[in-house]
Amino acid sequence: MSRLLIIVDAQNDFCEGGALGVDGGAAVAGRIAAFVREHGAQYDRIFASQDWHRGDTDNGGHFAVPPAEPDFTDTWPVHCVAGTEGAALHAEVAALAEELGERLEIVHKGHGxxxxxxxxxxxxxxxxxxxxxxxxxxxxRIDVVGLAYDFCVRATALGATEAGAPVRVLSDLTAAVHPADIPALEEELRGAGVEVTAS
Known part of the structure; x- marks a missing residue:
């Protein structure tokens, strides 16, 4: 049996000042890095995902195309275009990646x-x-942390649970696009069998 940590999309565009910045995103990136330095040896594999969107398309309707405005539920501002600074890991997690080398495995998703x-x-x-x-x-066990709690963290935790894995979300290592919806989100996660706990 083995343990996996998934660090979801701790990227510049999802932190303050980014194209789709989440309040508290940078602080979450720092807490994740500290957590991995203290507890990383408990995990057999550690993944760090990156949205890695194409810059020459709307990525299947994911990007709102002007004059349409993003609705922040199904359509979004242009963000995390592959190879750009916005798609790069936040500095705290990037430093962690340098320290861990091949032990921190990069995952790309959403290309097109x-x-x-x-x-x-x-x-x-x-x-x-x-x-x-x-x-x-x-x-x-699979532990899930990162950004944003109510979208990519949610989808990852639910997907892993549906695949039959025991999943925990470490909620203090997340931040949400819509913080007011966190109680309903956590009720949904628990109802699906995801453990929601603190790190």
Missing amino acids: IPSYSVLEGTVVATDEGVEHLIAAGGWD
Whole structure:
């Protein structure tokens, strides 16, 4: 049995000052880095996902195309275009990646399509599909942290649970686009069998 930590989309565009900044995003990135430095040895694998959208399309309707305005539910401002500074990991997590080297495995998702769950992504170094890795089983626990709580963290946790894995969301290592909706979100997660706890 083994343990997996999934760090979801701790990227510049999802932190304050980014194209789709979440209040508290930078602080979450710092807390995640500190958590991994203290507890990373407990995990057999650590993934850090990145939205990796194309810059030459609307990515299947994911980007709002002017004059349309983003609704911040299904359509969004242009963000996390592959290879840009906005798509880069936040400095705190990027420093962690430097420290861990190959032990922190990068996952890319959403290249040309809307993508929320990390299970839709691919491990860059090995070309492994995350969905296959989760569905293959053998996980004692999967912990999910990152940005944003009510979209990509939610989708990742629910997807991993649906695949039969025991999943925890470490809620203090997340931040939401719509903070007022967190109680309903956590009720949904618990109802689906996801454990919601603090780190």
